[in-house]
Amino acid sequence: MRLLEEKIRSEGHVLPGNILKVDGFLNQQIDIDLLDAMGREFAALFQGTRVTKILTVEASGIALACITARHLGNVPVIFGKKHKTLNRDESVYSTPIFSFTHHTSYDVTVAKRLLLPGDRVLIIDDFLADGKAVRGMMDLIAQAGARLTGVGIAIEKGFQGGGDKLRAEGVPVHSLAIIDEMNGEEIRFRPQP
């Protein structure tokens, strides 16, 4: 998506440790024009897959998930909650997710009554690096006996390989911008149709 790539080039910052800082338009301040354009793009990519719910993880995936839902017939959005300690509550599905950014593991939970066997679930998130968050959400969907219809990501760090591994397994992952190389302030995007 040209608009997002240009925004990353002009306002993103590459920090040591392969961190891409996009807090000026996505991660702390949210550019609503861009957000709306991304939501419209996801809706176009996943329309026809009969999505009944969108799943994301707090906090920065929430905005994108809600705007996408607006463009996808106002389907409900569910966000997984992060807990630092293992959650043994019988009323929730739970999965451990390791955060690349924070170098720590969270337990992510969703109330069982919100994710149902008949649900067709679209996963939306702002970042995909090694794919651990997406796999965690896929685990929650599987626990519920629901069905994954697709994965929509704003920014994929292609060089970390998580997205391509998922695609190789047949998971329909669509990322609006895929970064194949980050070198100082130099960013190379993967050409996409």
Place this chain on the structure above:
Amino acid sequence: MRLLEEKIRSEGHVLPGNILKVDGFLNQQIDIDLLDAMGREFAALFQGTRVTKILTVEASGIALACITARHLGNVPVIFGKKHKTLNRDESVYSTPIFSFTHHTSYDVTVAKRLLLPGDRVLIIDDFLADGKAVRGMMDLIAQAGARLTGVGIAIEKGFQGGGDKLRAEGVPVHSLAIIDEMNGEEIRFRPQP
């Protein structure tokens, strides 16, 4: 706002300790039709106040803030980040906020370059109880030398008094639903114009 009050009556649950559980439509699963109606209502309430930015705190205020921004000329949204430990980063404004729900104190931060002296800031949040989160955000706005234009809240627990104290100090607080009494499953809303 009639629609929100009806939703709280039909789908909310009052738990011991004056906790109102609304995770079926606001706090974990988000009803996008309702969210959009709330955003439109906030935009109507605060149009004419020349808002340049909307401020909220992660995680559950983000959806409401972004949808409100969509109806208010696509102004940027900023969300404060919660930290369990005191943040001594020179590049951020920081304020301690005590969470009524989690019985713990967070340090909430916003990058200094995102909140500017000329900004006219609308605070949006899902809940207002004793008003600590709103006062924390007001503190961040004051640290930046920016100006508060108003406070928009989805659900105010009127019986905890935080909203009325702010109003008595001249802060323009608008809540879409004000609960003056919760007694078991019985909920009494404050009549509003």
